[in-house]
Amino acid sequence: MTRFRERVLAIVKKIPRGKTLTYKEVARRAGNARAARAVGNILNKNYNSSIPCHRVIRSDGKIGGYNRGTRTKIKLLKNERTVL
Numbered sequence: 468m469t470r471f472r473e474r475v476l477a478i479v480k481k482i483p484r485g486k487t488l489t490y491k492e493v494a495r496r497a498g499n500a501r502a503a504r505a506v507g508n509i510l511n512k513n514y515n516s517s518i519p520c521h522r523v524i525r526s527d528g529k530i531g532g533y534n535r536g537t538r539t540k541i542k543l544l545k546n547e548r549t550v551l
Contacts, residue, residue, distance in 0.1 A: 489526045490506045
């Protein structure tokens with residue numbers, strides 16, 4: 468696992484219930500503000516349920532992808548009472 472990937476997963480793991488971060492913000496916090504697409508690819512390959520990948524959204528406010536399906540991502544966010 469690369470250092471960048473480790474940092475991304477650690478950041479996402481700390482996103483509290485009911486809150487979101489953008490792919491761009493996660494990339495910035497992980498040390499490379501221009502790596503938002505890389506963050507998306509990392510999260511798409513993650514199947515560890517202790518890392519809440521569904522809490523990462525696009526900068527334009529849209530949901531973005533999710534490796535378990537967009538409908539599932541929306542459902543999880545609604546269950547957490549996340550304001551989108």
